[in-house]
Amino acid sequence: MKFGYRFSNLLGTVYSRGNLLFTPDGNNVISPVGNRITVFDLVNHTSITLPVQTRRDINIMALSPNGRILLASDEEGQMIIVNMQMHVQLGTYKFKHTPATMEFSPNGQMIAIGVDNRVFIYKSPLAEKSLNPMVRLSHFQHAQNIASLDWADDSKKLLITCKGGVIFIREANARRSHMFQVHGSESIHTFFGNSEGTVVHSVTRKGLLQWKFYTDEELLRGGLIEPKTEDGNEVSVTTQSGNVSVATAKKENATTGRWRYEGLKQFDSGMGYKVKCARYHKRAQLLVVGYNNGQFTLYRMPDNQELYKLNISSHSISSVAFNNTGEWLAFGCKDLGQLLVWEWRSETYILKQQGHAYNMSALSYSPDGQNIATGGDDAKVKVWNTTSGYCFVTFSDHEAPVTAVQFSPVASQNAVYSASLDGTVRAYDLLRYRNFRTFVSPNKTQFGSLAIDPAGEIVVAGSTDTFEIYVWSIRTGRLTDVLAGHTSPVSSLSFDPINSLLVSGSWDKTVKIWDIYDDGATKETIQNKSDVLAVAYSPDGQRLACSTLDGSIQIFETANWTQMGIIDGRNDITGGRGANDHLMAKTNPAGRAFTHISFTPNGQCLIAGGDSKYICIYHVEQAILLKKYQTSGNLSLDGILDLLDWRKLTEFGHADLMDRDFEDGEQRKDDYLPGVKRGDMSKRNTKKKIKTYGLAMSPTGRAWAATTTEGLMVYSLDENLFFDPTDLSIDINSDTIRATLADKEYLRALIMSLRLNEKPLIEEVYEAIPPNHVAFVCHEFPLYYLKNFIQFLSYNFDRKPHLEFQMNWILHLLTYHGKYIKSNSNSMIESLRNLQKGLAQQYSDLSQVCDDNRYTLEYFAKIASLPRREVVDVKDEKVEDMQDDDDDADDMDDNIYIAQTR
Secondary structure (H helix, E strand, O other), rough: OOOOEEEEEEOOOOOOOOOOOEEOOEEEEEEEEEEEEEEEEEOEEEEEEEOOOOOOOEEEEOOOOOOEEEEEOOOOOEEEEEOOOOOEEEEEEEEEOOEEEEEEEOOOOOEEEOOOEEEEEEEOOOOOOOOOOEEEEEEEEEOOOOOEEEOOOOOEEEEEEEEEOOEEEEEOOOOOOOEEEOOOOOEEEEOOOOOOOEEEEEEEEEOEEEEEEEEEEHHHHOOOOOOOOOOOOOOOEEEOOOEEEEEEEEOOOOOOEEEEEEEEEEOOOOOOOOOOEEEEEEEOOEEEEOOOOOOEEEEEEEOEEEEEEEEEEOOOOOEEEEEEOOOOOEEEEOOOOOOEEOOOOOOOOEEEEEOOOOOOOEEEOOOOOOOEEEEEOOEEEEEEEEEOOOEEEOOOOOOOOOOEEEEEOHHHEEEEEEEOOOOEEEEOOOOOOEEEEEEEEOOOOOEEEEEEEOOOOOEEEEEOOOOEEEEEEEEOOOOEEEOOOOOOEEEEEEEEEOHHHHHHEOOOOEEEEEEEOOEEEEEEEEEEOOEEEEEEEEEOOOOEEEEEEEOOEEEEOOOOOOOEEEEOHHHHOOOOOOOOOOOOOOOOOOOEEEEEEEEEEEEOEEEEEOOOOEEEEEEEOOOEEEEEOOOOOOOEOOOOOOOOOOEEOOOEEEEOOOOOHHHHHHHHHHHHOOOOOOOOOOOOOOOOOOEEEEEEEEOOOOEEEEEEOOOOEEEEEEEOOOOOHOOOOOOHHHHHHHHHOOOOHHHHHHHHHHHHHHHHHHHHHHHHHHHHHHHHHHHOOOOOHHHHHHHHHHHHHHHHOOOOHHHHHHHHHHHHHHHHHOOOOOOOOHHHHHHHHHHHHHHHHHHHHHHHHHHHHHHHHHHHHHHHHHHHHHHHHHHHHHHOOOHHHHHHHHHHHHHHHH
């Protein structure tokens, strides 16, 4: 079995904090998720998490105008440079503090970054690795911290906004700057209102401020200023509007004109809600403003006409972004972990995703490995598609945290079950998306474990307070039995895949084997030295694994219930010291045990995780560690470092455990509880600790998933064409492959291209094979390369227009090698599913076109079915009629008609 599992995708968390970005084509949304970056494809409805990480949570991002370079900075100023085409990290750059804003120039040659009270201008990084990726061109220093930046369309003017309400306009290659002073309100977002850079708008909490540039000639013509005095001094203009006082000033070397304050337009938010974010689309002249009540308003500029208003969330909108056409709006809400993409013209959701509001406590794979069900502390059950990465259904019937979820082992049932602390076990139908069964106990209890029998007829749940196991019939929904015998909470349940046996593990240091069809009799009781945390059966039912609190995993042989081995994993799972831990990780007994275990489909290996940043894979018979994965390197979480940073240790405790001061006074006011003057004392002031809450192996063995503090992490085998250097020789290169293809040795050329593993060359050979040779090539195709070739076909199917040619390949491959493909479907299941998905999509598209052109196709079919003799007779009749006409022009027309008739 291969163990080259790599991080594949991050589900369950779609947005955490920071700004959202659209790619230049407007089809993808880039969302920061902790210290990772997720890209949502809005056209193909897929998501992918980039294989790069920052040291801490991402605070701000910037994307180049061509979409090739992405800059992402974390909360401590560590910035990474990512190539978006290759999904690789090009380099890093360190700032003293985290940047407040980053903006690429429209021409893509420069990037402006605001850090504290300075603005740095850098040359745009190249799309390749270099020794010094960030070359600084210039920098400006101001008296106050920078709040926002904006470029003019010509990339020669830079608009700088400070948090104190001071706005600067700096022009390139000129010692010229204009300054606006805003008193009484802080600027949220400031931007140029037109492409010429002669209009400036500033969104504040009180409304929209506007300045406009007038030349001296326009000002004098309108009588807005007096002529210059003899000493050359100009007269400044001060304007008062409401509670906002604006002063416009001009430097001595600015001689072309003057910026004039145009007024304040207040937002009609209602009930005094506060502006939290804003974004302006210059080409469409649209302004969107988000409020702290989850409402957004869309305005048409420059007349500030309200076009649309909608409440999309129950919490504050943290970030908003426009796509390239201005038709799609992306909203992020960090309180709920919510990401929305709204098309305001048609009033429809393009994307609506939300992760669990709190920790995910359990997960389960579907029998085909296509879906993953998760349960969270927010009392919700969500089902995620592993291919697209999207959540397609959410069940909110529980009233307390969900502790366990389980798919029905029978694939035809299409059902998922969940247990909760509210004392119920619920069954959900994945075809109609409803709760069709609710199993309750006769007395009040809380369920902490769940299991379904292999036949899909019985569901059992273990109690954490009455220490009993309840058995229900799925068909009737009635309670059939109550299994009593444990004296502590039941921690885990597992059914024998072959026999009608149920195994339960408890904190009373025992493992009990029950025969639920024999009046719930206890067949065996295994006594352990420590509390039992998890139990798991192997897929063949011949082994039972039991994880205990002392960090060991005991393996039992189920025929005689004898112990066949023990795995000591205390040192393997140890790692990470919390900020509040008084002991080092090596000497701390807490968390040195596996709380979740799962067998691989072949039963030879075991995957285990617990209260740690590590997940381990063991060989069962040899009891050795095969591989260890670190689920996260995010320093914003607790328990990542093995040693604490002594620089954060103070006489009052660790700095990460202290309350941080709010720079935004209104944000601090939002965190108040009624009657509390010091702020919300219930607000979390410590970092979350990294741990594994759930673990499951895919039934195909190609992937495994774990619910951690960061979300649902999926690790899978590399699905690219397998590259084996030992399968190459010096004779296999592009020239020899093309020469072999020219000699019409098609099968040999195709095999050589697969061994070289260059996708363009494989496509060249594949398309050069004549259709009449496809059957022979498929018949003689070696089985060793069949998996790679099917994977190539699934990748190439929807990217090429040669439908009949590709269908011919698929038909002959399945005809000659269908038996082998069926027996080895587990190893190529993903490629087969992608191929089936492409075929179904093509069938759907073509059937719709055929239905729309049904009568036209019937007419062509009728014409094609006419005998050739009838067509000739019609032609001869036409010729006889045309012989009476001596006009040369008419004869030419008739000849054309005859040619068309033929």
